[in-house]
Amino acid sequence: MTAPYILYGSPLSPFQRKVEAVMALKGLAYDCEEVSVMAMPDWYKEISPLGRIPSLRVREIAEDGAAGTITDSSAICGYLEKCQPDPAVYPADPFDYGRALWLEEYADTGMAIAGGLGLFRPIIFNLFQRKEPDLDTARKTWNEKLPPLWDYLEGELDGADHFIGDTISIADIAVACQIAQTDMLAGLPDKSRWPALVAHYQAMREHDCFQRNNAGCAKIVAKLVPDKFDLSA
Ligand SMILES: N[C@@H](CCC(=O)N[C@@H](CS)C(=O)NCC(=O)O)C(=O)O
Structure with missing residues (x-):
């Protein structure tokens, strides 16, 4: 079954690790697609203008191109918190x-x-x-x-x-x-x-x-x- 999200990056990135941990805590299913920082493909630079991993694709918004993507682990985690507030990873106080x-x-x-x-x-x-x-x-x-x-x-x-x-x-x-x-x-x-x-x-x-x-x-x-x-x- 196709997961609702694609995470672009590498498991070796600590920033991808942060997003993966947040998605796992919130029970969100995702597929991973490898993007190497040592040979970053041109299609990915459109998604991440700063040339960094990870980025997240929200499939229900768009299946390709920059549309439907969010780049930067903190931006992604903030987005996920709004989509799936429970369990919260950002304190309420x-x-x-x-x-x-x-x-x-x-x-x-x-x-x-x-x-x-x-x-x-x-x-x-x-x-x-x-x-x-x-x-x-x-x-x-x-x-x-x-x-x-x-x-x-x-x-x-x-x-x-x-x-x-x-x-x-x-x-x-x-x-x-x-x-x-x-x-x-x-x-x-x-x-x-x-x-x-x-x-x-x-x-x-x-x-x-x-x-x-x-x-x-x-x-x-x-x-x-x-x-x-x-x-x-
Ligand atoms: N603020 C970014 C930092 C991401 C970042 O620096 N990722 C590294 C990999 S761990 C990267 O893509 N570096 C690209 C490069 O070195 O060319 C985030 O939180 O996602």
């Missing part, structure tokens, strides 16, 4: 809502720039191109750039299971999506230094809403990275 948006932004910008550009890409993009992974850059990121970002999140969690209130919100999802990016290649932050953050991430990783994306990533990464890299040295 105005202050909590603002805090959730901030943590989503913290993950999507601060963590994505550090972990994505400084660790994930120097390893995986090189491997895709059959080059040696740039472990010097990845080590510098792991040991110098990521710890202050994790410190902040450890403080924000303050031992709790969730960043906001006692249910999953976009803040939990967005942060876990970025930690998954570095976990795939380098494992977890040191549990003795960031206990709440690691426990939070492990619980999120096991949550049903991440399983389809976890499986998609595992298939790709297992071929390229049989063993995780030890970047702590």
Whole structure:
């Protein structure tokens, strides 16, 4: 049966992971269509003028072209929340809502720039191109750039299971999506230094809403990275 949505992108994108988790939580069925950032097709640039994945197609609006599509994970998640409000991933309380948006932004910008550009890409993009992974850059990121970002999140969690209130919100999802990016290649932050953050991430990783994306990533990464890299040295 044809699903009502198509998600364009790659399971390896933390932004696609965020959308997939939100769709799974809300029980929304979707098909995935691979769009590689390393060889972005021209038809996709019409949908995403900034040349980024993911984008969502709403089939009942249009089956092709830019019509019926929304690009950018935050825009997509905001749209999905309006379509299917229950369960909510954005808190109802105005202050909590603002805090959730901030943590989503913290993950999507601060963590994505550090972990994505400084660790994930120097390893995986090189491997895709059959080059040696740039472990010097990845080590510098792991040991110098990521710890202050994790410190902040450890403080924000303050031992709790969730960043906001006692249910999953976009803040939990967005942060876990970025930690998954570095976990795939380098494992977890040191549990003795960031206990709440690691426990939070492990619980999120096991949550049903991440399983389809976890499986998609595992298939790709297992071929390229049989063993995780030890970047702590
Ligand atoms: N703000 C965007 C960011 C999306 C983004 O940066 N995606 C990356 C892949 S993870 C991308 O498409 N990069 C294109 C490129 O590097 O050329 C969102 O939330 O969807």
